[in-house]
Amino acid sequence: MRLKGAQILIEELVKQGVDTVFGYPGGQVLDIYDELYKASDKINHVITAHEQGACHAADGYARATGRTGVVIATSGPGATNLVTGIANAYLDSVPLVAITGNVSINALGRDSFQEVDIVGITQPVVKHNFMVRHVQELEQTIKEAFLIANSGRKGPVLIDIPKSVQTDLCEYGIAVVPRMPDKPKVSYMKEKVLEAIRNCQKPFIYCGGGVISANAEKEVLELSHRLDAPVGLSMMGRTALPDSYEYNLGMCGMHGQYAATKAQAECDLMLAVGVRFSDRATGDINEYTRKCTVIHIDIDKAEFGKNVNSDFCLQGDVKAILQDLLSELKGVRHQEWRNEVEEFKKVVIPDRPGEFCPKNIITAVRKHTNDTTVIATDVGQHQMWTVQFYDFEAPRTLLTSGGLGTMGYGLGAAIGGCIGSGRKRTVLFTSEGSFGMNLNELCTVVSQDLPITVVILNNNVLGMVRQWQGIFYEGRYSQTTLNRKTNYAALADAFGAKGFTASTLDELEKILTETDTGDTGSYVIDCHIDQDEKVLPMIPPGKSIKNIILKD
Amino acid sequence: MKRIYSCLVENRSGVLAKVAGLFWRRCFNIDSLTVGETEDKTVSNMVIVSSGDERTLEQIEKQLNKKLDIIKVKTFDESEGITQELVLVKIRYNRDNRKDIMENCQIMGARIVDLSKSMMTIKMCDTPERVQMFLDTLKSIRIVELARTGTLAITKIKEQGDEK
Numbered sequence: 001m002r003l004k005g006a007q008i009l010i011e012e013l014v015k016q017g018v019d020t021v022f023g024y025p026g027g028q029v030l031d032i033y034d035e036l037y038k039a040s041d042k043i044n045h046v047i048t049a050h051e052q053g054a055c056h057a058a059d060g061y062a063r064a065t066g067r068t069g070v071v072i073a074t075s076g077p078g079a080t081n082l083v084t085g086i087a088n089a090y091l092d093s094v095p096l097v098a099i100t101g102n103v104s105i106n107a108l109g110r111d112s113f114q115e116v117d118i119v120g121i122t123q124p125v126v127k128h129n130f131m132v133r134h135v136q137e138l139e140q141t142i143k144e145a146f147l148i149a150n151s152g153r154k155g156p157v158l159i160d161i162p163k164s165v166q167t168d169l170c171e172y173g174i175a176v177v178p179r180m181p182d183k184p185k186v187s188y189m190k191e192k193v194l195e196a197i198r199n200c201q202k203p204f205i206y207c208g209g210g211v212i213s214a215n216a217e218k219e220v221l222e223l224s225h226r227l228d229a230p231v232g233l234s235m236m237g238r239t240a241l242p243d244s245y246e247y248n249l250g251m252c253g254m255h256g257q258y259a260a261t262k263a264q265a266e267c268d269l270m271l272a273v274g275v276r277f278s279d280r281a282t283g284d285i286n287e288y289t290r291k292c293t294v295i296h297i298d299i300d301k302a303e304f305g306k307n308v309n310s311d312f313c314l315q316g317d318v319k320a321i322l323q324d325l326l327s328e329l330k331g332v333r334h335q336e337w338r339n340e341v342e343e344f345k346k347v348v349i350p351d352r353p354g355e356f357c358p359k360n361i362i363t364a365v366r367k368h369t370n371d372t373t374v375i376a377t378d379v380g381q382h383q384m385w386t387v388q389f390y391d392f393e394a395p396r397t398l399l400t401s402g403g404l405g406t407m408g409y410g411l412g413a414a415i416g417g418c419i420g421s422g423r424k425r426t427v428l429f430t431s432e433g434s435f436g437m438n439l440n441e442l443c444t445v446v447s448q449d450l451p452i453t454v455v456i457l458n459n460n461v462l463g464m465v466r467q468w469q470g471i472f473y474e475g476r477y478s479q480t481t482l483n484r485k486t487n488y489a490a491l492a493d494a495f496g497a498k499g500f501t502a503s504t505l506d507e508l509e510k511i512l513t514e515t516d517t518g519d520t521g522s523y524v525i526d527c528h529i530d531q532d533e534k535v536l537p538m539i540p541p542g543k544s545i546k547n548i549i550l551k552d
Numbered sequence: 553m554k555r556i557y558s559c560l561v562e563n564r565s566g567v568l569a570k571v572a573g574l575f576w577r578r579c580f581n582i583d584s585l586t587v588g589e590t591e592d593k594t595v596s597n598m599v600i601v602s603s604g605d606e607r608t609l610e611q612i613e614k615q616l617n618k619k620l621d622i623i624k625v626k627t628f629d630e631s632e633g634i635t636q637e638l639v640l641v642k643i644r645y646n647r648d649n650r651k652d653i654m655e656n657c658q659i660m661g662a663r664i665v666d667l668s669k670s671m672m673t674i675k676m677c678d679t680p681e682r683v684q685m686f687l688d689t690l691k692s693i694r695i696v697e698l699a700r701t702g703t704l705a706i707t708k709i710k711e712q713g714d715e716k
Binding site: 119120123124128131148301302304306 | 569574611
């Protein structure tokens with residue numbers, strides 16, 4: 001069967017099980033969009049306001065579903081607008097396939113209109129990328145791209161397809177199906193590892209995004225039960241365990257829960273599962289593992305010894321390794337350790353005066369959501385508050401930019417997450433700084449009739465930067481007081497959504513009741529909070545739990 | 553510490569940039585890099601010499617192994633490999649130093665491959681240390697131009713347990 005390159009692309013996307021793509025048309029992807037038009041019964045294309053929004057949407061879709069997100073953009077500026085989104089997916093190991101058009105092969109390298117070397121530009125932030133130079137390679141390339149994106153340590157893959165390749169004809173259905181790389185056999189010094197686990201008195205499980213990637217949530221929970229070990233989470237590991245589980249201590253690290261970070265510092269054995277020991281999570285690297293033996297379990301060998309030297313490195317599928325360990329481990333109790341951890345839990349952060357604070361707002365919103373509601377965040381103080389105060393119960397219900405810290409990620413992610421979750425009510429917690437970066441995607445929310453509630457924790461300042469300026473720069477608030485006069489409620493109305501403003505808990509409660517309309521209706525709730533709200537506790541960068549700041 | 557990474561890579565455009573970019577991004581050093589085709593035209597051999605502490609040298613190997621264009625990485629220390637480097641050096645000579653230069657060439661096994669009344673080009677192919685030793689003997693002479701390949705390396709033959 002001889003097909004045009006663009007047809008091959010669409011046929012292959014369908015074959016890969018893709019039913020939703022995000023993107024934005026343009027000159028060098030006209031042929032792809034022509035084929036998408038013909039295949040609109042098989043693939044739903046969501047057009048956004050900006051390619052960055054499309055890329056974040058594909059990322060949010062992938063995080064919420066575990067399936068590979070797909071984004072399409074045209075050459076030149078379309079392609080460069082994807083870069084932040086691709087980098088974001090790379091840092092958080094999100095499976096993503098980005099497809100860009102480019103100028104025809106004979107126009108390449110001549111600075112043609114809307115030509116950029118997107119393969120070169122994205123090189124450091126992709127798991128892999130391809131430029132398809134001959135239509136004969138296209139089918140194979142797409143197959144490989146999807147395999148690479150969603151196997152091993154997951155990540156973004158970019159395929160750059162020049163226009164002439166989209167229009168050239170070629171036989172379809174001839175490519176070799178690439179084989180899944182064999183799952184590496186789990187081999188490690190099992191006896192030694194088991195001995196270390198059996199001999200410990202104060203076990204601690206540190207659980208990261210790799211656990212969610214590998215769908216190993218049950219195994220971690222079982223391990224925690226079996227070893228009587230408290231669990232601390234990295235931000236990417238948030239949602240791996242339900243917050244209702246009593247030995248889930250919450251997030252560790254710079255803005256983590258005191259008990260989680262303290263238990264991590266005091267344990268004598270740390271089982272680090274699917275984590276990469278980011279500097280935000282570890283703080284002072286020498287202090288970090290001073291008291292404990294570290295068993296590091298990860299699919300990516302390059303993570304071993306990158307930031308933290310571990311005593312045991314177990315490479316492979318996290319789920320398989322945990323099952324293997326569990327088959328050998330009997331249940332134990334560590335009552336003394338349990339008592340100690342209970343003491344850590346008693347250290348609480350004093351509430352600031354004023355009831356309309358982030359904690360109360362987030363708790364109020366939580367009462368109107370259910371356990372499977374997808375929550376997206378942007379980046380900054382509100383992100384930390386959401387991670388601290390929102391009770392997550394199910395995996396993949398939090399879409400947040402961990403590694404890259406992308407302000408402007410949230411709205412796109414919420415769109416992707418909402419569509420991925422079957423167009424169920426989705427909530428975005430954001431702030432006026434982050435929201436201002438990509439709020440144009442409100443038009444997508446409305447045009448797609450998406451049941452998204454945007455909650456703006458509006459303190460009129462760039463809160464996280466301001467907080468650092470307050471602590472480390474003697475209160476010189478350089479360029480962080482926004483003083484914007486934006487009326488977000490009116491703005492939402494102008495976009496065709498419905499906007500609200502709240503300054504008290506009572507007002508908010510009324511709005512939340514009014515907007516509790518199930519899976520229809522797009523809302524923006526602007527909550528005016530105090531500009532001096534801080535994210536606490538805080539461990540200053542490069543420091544340890546000894547330097548923790550607990551109150552204002 | 554120095555280490556040699558002999559990588560079999562896909563012989564495609566862009567692969568060199570990917571590998572070089574990896575070294576740049578992760579703050580690894582490249583002491584030298586040589587690339588050439590292998591007996592299989594679809595595969596190139598890239599020999600990279602790098603230096604750094606143990607953690608860095610280990611990370612280099614792991615990160616190289618993650619690159620999908622890299623088929624295989626062999627890592628070894630200088631003592632475990634046969635290393636060779638080629639240098640071409642064009643110098644200006646005079647009647648006073650001509651003899652010395654020629655003697656040094658003879659001692660070190662270098663060859664004169666181009667000659668005029670006032671200039672000569674010397675070729676030397678040897679281990680990196682010996683190449684450096686030879687170049688040091690030329691220090692007092694005016695070097696007009698110098699080109700050197702960087703280290704090419706292959707592991708020493710071990711009859712038993714040698715791969716393939």
